[in-house]
Amino acid sequence: MLIVTATAKDLDTLRDLDMRCYFYPVPEVGWSHALLDSACVVNMVKLSNRPLGYSIVEPLGKGLRIHRLGVLKKFRGIGVAKRLLHKAEDMRRDTGADALTIMVPEIHCLPGDPDDVSGYLKSQGFLAYATQLDAFRMYGRKYDGIIFKRGPQ
Numbered sequence: 001m002l003i004v005t006a007t008a009k010d011l012d013t014l015r016d017l018d019m020r021c022y023f024y025p026v027p028e029v030g031w032s033h034a035l036l037d038s039a040c041v042v043n044m045v046k047l048s049n050r051p052l053g054y055s056i057v058e059p060l061g062k063g064l065r066i067h068r069l070g071v072l073k074k075f076r077g078i079g080v081a082k083r084l085l086h087k088a089e090d091m092r093r094d095t096g097a098d099a100l101t102i103m104v105p106e107i108h109c110l111p112g113d114p115d116d117v118s119g120y121l122k123s124q125g126f127l128a129y130a131t132q133l134d135a136f137r138m139y140g141r142k143y144d145g146i147i148f149k150r151g152p153q
């Protein structure tokens, strides 16, 4: 497995990964921001040049916000996201940021539910610490977000 930094030429590949990993796609304006704004870093994990997963990471306040962390279903459970989190942790250390944060829809924080991500985040050392109202727009509706935070590892 290899981790590479994506560029604008990877846009179609990233759109495809995103559609297959998430219920709420990154809007076009989000991709322009992620790939053209130098503060935002998009990483991809590849195996034999095949993309398996991706992350979008950006400084936010004193920390680093992970906007996306996605792995294709077929390749889950083999440490792809872990590689992306290690990379984000390296970025945190290199930039002097104090923590990694990630915001997920509150409706995906129901332990036991097949779409729950809170169990995964807790297993990776993140703790829920704040709620942001109406943070997500899915299926034409707004949903609150839960922000999870992880300090230096």
Ligand SMILES: CC(C)(COP(=O)(O)OP(=O)(O)OC[C@H]1O[C@@H](n2cnc3c(N)ncnc32)[C@H](O)[C@@H]1OP(=O)(O)O)[C@@H](O)C(=O)NCCC(=O)NCCS
Residues within 6 Å of the ligand: 021, 022, 069, 070, 071, 072, 075, 076, 077, 078, 079, 080, 081, 082, 083, 102, 104, 116, 117, 118, 119, 120, 121, 123
């Ligand atoms: C969440 C996601 C990124 C995980 O990717 P992954 O590549 O399968 O994860 P990894 O294989 O790197 O990590 C597996 C670790 O998480 C643990 N884990 C995974 N799901 C878990 C859960 N529901 N509860 C507890 N632990 C969980 C595994 O036991 C494993 O632990 P280990 O580090 O001790 O070995 C992937 O399922 C995904 O793309 N989901 C859809 C997109 C999404 O919702 N992203 C938001 C993530 S916050």
